[in-house]
Amino acid sequence: MRIGFGYDVHPFAPSRELWLGGIRIPHEQGLQGHSDADVLIHALCDALLGAAALRDIGYHFPDTDGNEYTNIDSKILLRRVMEMIRAKGYEVSNCDCTVCAQVPKLSPHIEAMRQCLAQVMGVDVDQVSIKATTTEHLGFVGRKEGIAAQAVVLLL
Numbered sequence: 001m002r003i004g005f006g007y008d009v010h011p012f013a014p015s016r017e018l019w020l021g022g023i024r025i026p027h028e029q030g031l032q033g034h035s036d037a038d039v040l041i042h043a044l045c046d047a048l049l050g051a052a053a054l055r056d057i058g059y060h061f062p063d064t065d066g067n068e069y070t071n072i073d074s075k076i077l078l079r080r081v082m083e084m085i086r087a088k089g090y091e092v093s094n095c096d097c098t099v100c101a102q103v104p105k106l107s108p109h110i111e112a113m114r115q116c117l118a119q120v121m122g123v124d125v126d127q128v129s130i131k132a133t134t135t136e137h138l139g140f141v142g143r144k145e146g147i148a149a150q151a152v153v154l155l156l
Contacts, residue, residue, distance in 0.1 A: 007149070
C-alpha cells in the first residue's frame with residue numbers, strides 16, 4: 001500500500017471558465033493557469049504521483065513546455081497519470097479530496113465531479129470522495145481570490 005498527498009491552488013481570473021473535478025461550474029470567473037486550471041484534478045494528480053514516487057504534476061506536464069499543455073483539459077492529464085500509476089503495477093484503492101472555496105457553492109456539483117473523476121480514473125464512484133468547504137472568510141480563499149484543493153490517495 002502507498003499513500004500520497006496532493007495540494008494545489010489557483011487564483012480567480014476573469015474571462016475564463018471554471019473547471020473543477022472535470023466539470024464546468026457556472027461562475028463569473030474561472031481560475032488562472034497554464035492548463036484549464038482544474039485545481040481539484042491537479043491536487044489529485046499530485047497525490048497519485050506522490051504515492052507512486054513519480055514526482056509531481058509540474059515535472060511531467062511543465063508549463064514551460066511550449067504550447068503542448070496550454071489550456072489542456074486536466075482530465076487528459078489525469079488519464080496520463082493513471083497510465084503511469086498502472087505501469088508501475090498500482091491500482092487506486094480510494095481517494096479523498098477537499099476543495100476549499102468561498103465561492104461558488106459546490107455542493108450541487110459534488111456528485112457530478114465524483115462521477116466524472118471515477119470515469120476518467122477507471123474506478124468505481126465509491127472509491128472517489130469529494131468534500132467542499134469554505135475558509136470562513138479567512139485568507140485568500142475567504143477573500144474570494146482563488147480556490148485551493150487537497151487530495152489523499154491510497155494505492156494498492
